[in-house]
Amino acid sequence: MKTRRDVFQAISDPTRRAILLLLATQAMPAGAIAANFDYSRPTISNHIKILTECDLLKQEQNGREIHYQLNPEKMKAVDDFLAPFRKMWDDRFNKLESLMKHYKNKK
Template sequence: MNLRRDVFQAIADPTRRAILLLVAAQAMTAGAIAANFNTARPTVSKHLQILTACELLQQQQNGREIYYHLNPPKMKEIADFIEPFRKMWDDRYNKLEAIMKDYQSKK
């Protein structure tokens, strides 16, 4: 049974977010990624499988090594989805800040 992975469930995990940050700087092998964590290599491999299934990471074979790197179009797709929410919350915080400044000036 092949389960479809949800990209937001994938990035909800702190280890997977850390992996994304690592490979954002440079493509890395599974072993190089695993060396950054105090977990078993099979655990990191499972995280890599999930990130690859969600298309957040892509694999590139170079000789006998497989390198993982970010998939920028997929990352942009996520950023584009989140952007309206960020703007909404920025507007709300700005309104709250204006109310608080107005309140402070009336004291």
Template sequence: MKLRRDVFQAISDPTRRAIISLVALQALTPTAIAENFDYSRQTISKHIQILTECEILEQEQKGREIYYHLNPIGMKEIADFIEPFRIMWDDRFNRLEAVMKSRIHEHKK
């Protein structure tokens, strides 16, 4: 069984989150990704490797170039973990909004 990196550890780094944001818009080569940072190409390659190992990024060979793009299935693990918290907070904010509206309504009487 192949072990893979922890997706949450991978996205904890701000540079890796920035890379995810870049490739979410369009597939990019490592050089194109690196041009957006003040780090060496090797440093960016290491970040890309980590994101690829945890299956957030996928690579695709096009001619001589390798392009990286976002793997929506890899992002699903993150979304699945966050979803119950989003639901909980939406519910809490909805209840708070209801209380605030009722207080405003009572105050206007």
């Protein structure tokens, strides 16, 4: 049985976030992914395994190689979860900006 991991725990790691950014534009095999990092291939493979277990990455067999690519549905779910927080912070920064402009104009 495949273990499911928490998406937010998975993306908390900077190396895994870098892997996601790397795969944002194209699918790649594990060796090509690992070539972009100063870590051992087993370390990168473990990161890829974690991202795959939480469905952030999908695997596609291409000949003898497995290519990894972003799972857009899971990434959308993460974005949907974060949207209210993004809005809250945008609103707060907009209020702060208005307040700062108000005090600047008073001088």
